[in-house]
Amino acid sequence: MIIDGKAIAAQVKASLQGSDAKLAVIMVGDDPASSVYVRNKERACAEVGIQSCSRRLPATASTEEVIASIAELNAWADGILVQLPLPEHIDEKKVLGAIPPEKDVDCFHPYNIGKLLTGEAGLRPCTPAGILHLLGDVSGKHCVIVGRSNIVGKPLALMLLRANATVTVCHSKTKDLASYTRQADVLISAVGKPRFITADMVKPEAVVIDVGINRDENGKLCGDVAFEEVAAKASAITPVPGGVGPMTVAMLLKNTVYAASYQKR
Numbered sequence: 250m251i252i253d254g255k256a257i258a259a260q261v262k263a264s265l266q267g268s269d270a271k272l273a274v275i276m277v278g279d280d281p282a283s284s285v286y287v288r289n290k291e292r293a294c295a296e297v298g299i300q301s302c303s304r305r306l307p308a309t310a311s312t313e314e315v316i317a318s319i320a321e322l323n324a325w326a327d328g329i330l331v332q333l334p335l336p337e338h339i340d341e342k343k344v345l346g347a348i349p350p351e352k353d354v355d356c357f358h359p360y361n362i363g364k365l366l367t368g369e370a371g372l373r374p375c376t377p378a379g380i381l382h383l384l385g386d387v388s389g390k391h392c393v394i395v396g397r398s399n400i401v402g403k404p405l406a407l408m409l410l411r412a413n414a415t416v417t418v419c420h421s422k423t424k425d426l427a428s429y430t431r432q433a434d435v436l437i438s439a440v441g442k443p444r445f446i447t448a449d450m451v452k453p454e455a456v457v458i459d460v461g462i463n464r465d466e467n468g469k470l471c472g473d474v475a476f477e478e479v480a481a482k483a484s485a486i487t488p489v490p491g492g493v494g495p496m497t498v499a500m501l502l503k504n505t506v507y508a509a510s511y512q513k514r
Contacts, residue, residue, distance in 0.1 A: 250485040252383055252458075258495035261382070262297050265502055270509035271300045272354065272501075273326035275318050277339065278308035283332045293498045299505055302326065312340045316347045327509035328354035330501070351512055354504040356404070365407055372504050377405035379496025380458055381412060383487065384435060388413040393430055395419045395446070395473075396439035401460055405437065426450070438473035448478040457486040460493050 272294055276287050287303055294301040302325065304318050315331065322329060329352045335341050345353075350360040356374040364371040381387075392409045396402040397420045409416045419429050421440075430436055430450040438446045439460035451457060461473030472489030480486050487493055 251480070252485050252487045252492060254379075254383060254487055254492040255495045257383060258379075258499035261496075261499040261503060262293065265297045265299075265506050268298055268506045268509065269300075270327045270505045271302070271325060272328045272330070272505045273322040274301065274303045274330055274332060275306065275315065275322070276303065276332040277306045277310050277315060277335050279305075280334070283334075287332055289498055290501060293502055294505075297502055299502060308336050310336075310339070312338075312343055315339060315344050319344070319347050323349060323352065326352060327512060328352050328505035330355045352508055354501055354508055356504070357399075362404070365404060368411055372507065373408065373500070374400065374404040375500040375504065376401050376460065376493060376497045377408050378500040378503075379493055380405060380437065380460070381408055382500070383458065383493070383496060384456065386412075387435060389415070390434040391415045391417070391432055392435040392437065393417045393419060393433035394437045394439065395426070395430065396437075396441075396460070398439065401439040405439075440473050442473055443471050444473070444475040446474040446479060448475065448482050451479050451482050453482055454484040455482075457483045458493065459487050459489050462489060462494065 274287055274290060276283055291301050291303060319329060329348050331344055345357045348358055350358045353361050353372060356372045361372050387409060392414045394402050394405055397418055402418060406416050406418050417429055419426055427450045431452050433452055433455055435456045436451060437458040441461055441463060443463040443465045457474055457479055459472035459474040463471050465471045470490060
């Protein structure tokens with residue numbers, strides 16, 4: 250079965266229709282991929298009635314200028330996000346820390362990560378939240394994550410544990426990676442390497458979630474998973490594009506609506 254992230258994301262967005270929430274997006278520089286992501290977020294907001302405001306700063310902007318933009322937009326927005334990656338000269342930790350935790354819809358603020366760790370209710374990182382929505386009940390299942398980033402791997406591990414899964418996290422220093430991936434009832438790859446996960450690394454009838462967005466040697470968009478060969482072995486698999494990506498945007502909108510309702514209590 251191919252897991253249709255686009256269709257499931259549409260269901261999530263339909264449940265958010267009519268919201269009067271407001272989302273501010275700050276982008277620094279003109280990275281082409283970031284520009285596409287920002288446009289997709291603006292389009293998704295319009296679909297469900299969320300008001301969006303994008304602030305584009307030059308690549309030469311300073312850390313202080315980005316923080317000043319956050320402060321300025323704070324008076325208007327229910328949710329604020331700063332599109333990553335930022336230019337190298339900008340202090341990312343300072344910038345993300347300047348977003349009020351209750352408006353941190355990307356869930357990168359240390360306060361929100363702390364709430365995630367302790368299991369308190371609150372905002373959740375968008376991509377991991379989207380993955381859990383796709384998976385449904387994972388209680389008792391062995392979930393193997395390949396990748397330990399702060400954006401996907403680490404928070405996803407915490408959220409899967411909270412959902413009563415048994416979790417193994419693998420990374421670039423893991424020895425004999427395939428010996429771990431072949432144990433997975435649910436295999437999630439977030440390494441950013443084209444077609445890195447091959448059929449011999451997958452347990453028969455496993456569920457495979459592909460977080461990767463890569464370009465192959467021909468410039469074609471592809472995931473971390475060798476889709477055709479793994480699809481023949483897995484019980485369910487997400488495609489790239491059309492799998493995890495739409496769910497990430499849907500969860501961003503859900504976080505924005507949650508943030509708006511939280512602040513109005």
